[in-house]
Structure formats: structure tokens, C-alpha cells
Amino acid sequence: QLRLVESGGGLVQPGGSLRLSCAASGFTLGDYSIGWFRQAPGKEREGVSLISQHGNIPHYKESVRGRATVSRDNAKNTAYLQINSLKPEDTARYFCAAATSSGTYLKEAYVYWGQGTEVTVSS
Secondary structure, eight states, X not given: OOEEXXXXXXXXXXXXXXXXXXXXXXXXXXXXXXXXEEEOXXXXXXXXXXXXXXXXXXXXXXXXXXXXXXXXXXXXXXXXXXEOSOOGGGOEEEEEEEESSOSOOOGGGEXXXXXXXXXXXXX
């Protein structure tokens, strides 16, 4: 079965950190670029970060730039997104997705999506 599974979400206080994981099964994650997206209640799903197939070209949206680090370990078939200095506005369901093309936040370009992991930032 081809799928992506996110983990690592949870409840965290403002200023805290989380490391989200995105594990692929049934296909080779290294053949794809990875996008991280999030969707807050009542809002559209938005792109957060990208990482190229070999991990040498990361990109961050302004909302997390300077606070986030995207990475991947192709040997483990897993990608990661760490966000520091979390803010209440980071509260959302976070998704990872895999695309054969690089450098795009267009959701239509992504062929595999995970089910997401919830992140709640609250005191």
C-alpha cells in the first residue's frame, strides 16, 4: 500500500518546539520532493515548506521562515519538519505530500498525501 504517515503532533505551549515526521511506505521517498502543508480550522490548506528530492534545496513560507527546519533521510524513507518558537497561529493539522516535480506549493502537483497530524499551540 502506497502511503505517507505523519506523526509528532500534539499540544505544545507557545514558544515550544515540535518535530513532525513523514514516513513513506510502498514507494521510495527519495524519488519525490516533499511538501509540508497545514490547514487550520475554517481555513484553506496552505503550504509551509518544501524540500527537494536530495534535500539540498529547502524552502520556507514566510509564516515559518526562521523558525522551521525541513529535512529528510532517504535511507529511512522519512522526511521531517521541525518548528521552533511555536505560536498559537501555528495551530493546524499538518500534512506531508510527495511530488515528482520540485519547487511548487501547488497541491495538484502532489501525488501522495498523508492523513495529517494535529498541532495545537496553547497555554
